Amino acid sequence: NPLQIILTVQNDLGFGTFYVQMAELLIGYWKEVGVDVVLNSQPGPQYDENNKKNLIEATIYTGEGGAGITPLLDPRYYVPLWGGFVFDKAWAAWRTPDATGETVEVEPPQWAKDAYDKYEEVVAQPTLELQIALMREVLQEAKDRFYVIGIARPVPGYYPFHVRLHGIPDVWYDGWNEGVQKIMYPEQWFLLDE
Incomplete structure (x- = not known):
């Protein structure tokens, strides 16, 4: 069976239809290599509700934090259970339950718990040099596990x-x-x- 992914994007952010246009472009590229992607464009409130219900398979979002020390300060794309972005929303709710009870909680697999523990070890280090050295291991695991696909680097600011x-x-x-x-x-x- 061919691989099919539902790509859910918000269509009413400050980015407007930018995510929809980007999704359409990516869908064409993926089709060329045999990946069937269905676009699901929805307004922010519906997207947020579906995210809390753990119904989003894949999405497009900004991806700052891919250079320098920013992964140490904002590891949401690299560390499962950290902040409950999209790929780990239900896992993060398991670790830190949503006070409203609206977010689905799913116990993560042991490898995800271990990855979070590794990040906790990173930030406990007494020097930036030690933090960077251990964070490289966290980033390598994130790369190997493929949580996030980065498609573009920001232009110089x-x-x-x-x-x-x-x-x-x-x-x-x-x-x-x-x-x-x-x-x-x-x-x-x-x-x-x-």
């Missing part, structure tokens, strides 16, 4: 820069949860007279 502006970092980190510029300590930036 815009960052404050001027010859008079000082106290800015040499390296910038981006990430939705981290708040982009707020983790760069803007309170430390200052202007010098030329």
